[in-house]
Amino acid sequence: MKNIKLYLAGLFFLGNGLAVNAQFIVDNTLDSNTGSLRQAIIDANVAAIPATITFNISALDPGYSNVAGNDRWLIQPSTNLPQITVPLMLDATTQPGTGNFRIAIDGQNITAAGIGLDFGTGSSNNAVYGFYISGFTDGIYIFYSGAGTIV
Numbered sequence: 001m002k003n004i005k006l007y008l009a010g011l012f013f014l015g016n017g018l019a020v021n022a023q024f025i026v027d028n029t030l031d032s033n034t035g036s037l038r039q040a041i042i043d044a045n046v047a048a049i050p051a052t053i054t055f056n057i058s059a060l061d062p063g064y065s066n067v068a069g070n071d072r073w074l075i076q077p078s079t080n081l082p083q084i085t086v087p088l089m090l091d092a093t094t095q096p097g098t099g100n101f102r103i104a105i106d107g108q109n110i111t112a113a114g115i116g117l118d119f120g121t122g123s124s125n126n127a128v129y130g131f132y133i134s135g136f137t138d139g140i141y142i143f144y145s146g147a148g149t150i151v
Contacts, residue, residue, distance in 0.1 A: 021047075021049040021050050021051065022043075022044060022047040022049055022050070022051040022052075023051065023052050023053075023054065024040040024043050024044055024051060024052070024053045024054075025040070025053075025054050025055070025056055026040050026053060026054070026055045026056070026057065027055075027056050027057055027058070028057060028058075028061055028063075029057060029061050029062065029063025029064070029073050029074060029075045029076075030063075031075075031076070031077050031078050036075075037053070037075050037077075037081065037105070038077065038081055038082065040053045041053070041081055041082045041084060041088075042082050044084070044086055044088055045082060045084065045085050045086055047086070048086060049086065050086060050087040050088070050125075051086060051087070051088050051089070052088070052089040052090075052091060053088065053089070053090045053091070054091050054094035055073075055091070055092055055094050055095035055102075055103055056094070056095065056096065057073045057095060057103075059071070059097075061073060063075060063076075069098060069099065070098060070099025070100075070102075071095075071097030071098050071099055071102050072099070072101075072102060072104055072132075073095065073097075073102060073103055073104065074104045074106060075103065075104065075105045075106070076105075076106050076107075076108065076109050077105070077107065077109065077110065078109050078110065079110060080110060080112075080114060080115050080118065081105075081115075081116070081117065081118065082118075083118040083119075083120040083143075084117065084118060084119050084120060084123045084126070085120050085121065085122040085123055086122055086123060087122075087123060087124060087125045087126060088119075088123060088126050088127075089126065089127040089128075089129075090117065090126075090127070090128050090129070090131070091127070091129045091130065092129060092130035092131045093129045093130035095130075100130075101130060101131065101132035102130070103130065103131055103132070104131070104132040104133070104134070105117075105131060105132070105133050105134075105136075106133075106134050106135040107134070107135040107136035107137075108134075108135035110135075110136070113137040113138075114135070114136040114137050114138075115136060115137065115138045115141045116133045116136040116138065116139040116140055116141075117131075117133070117139070117140045117141070118138075118141045118143070119140070119141065119142045119143060120143045121143065128140065
């Protein structure tokens with residue numbers, strides 16, 4: 001069902017605590033390359049240590065819109081985002097602007113069964129804050145809950 005919408009103001013996957021050792025900043029709504037959400041997930045996985053991903057995207061970005069005074073940045077991947085394999089905090093509430101759910105991830109461009117955020121083996125003790133997720137078969141997929149994970 002492609003019309004599933006998840007509103008995540010504070011969906012916590014917390015256990016023994018997430019010690020953040022690496023930080024990555026998303027500064028554009030592109031599907032790939034430096035500063036994209038895809039690249040931040042790849043970089044976090046490569047770092048192979050607990051990490052956090054925050055957002056600081058300009059209002060000049062092509063994915064920006066303002067509807068009724070609410071800022072929104074739309075990320076539309078063309079394929080599934082990489083599976084997350086490390087303890088990770090994704091915090092869309094760090095994006096400057098007005099309104100709730102400023103970062104939207106939309107999977108309508110994915111032709112196969114789409115997964116928004118895919119937490120795999122090794123990704124226990126995660127946190128996800130402040131996203132608007134729509135257009136995926138599974139907005140958030142948790143394959144391996146790991147010790148201390150609370151959903």
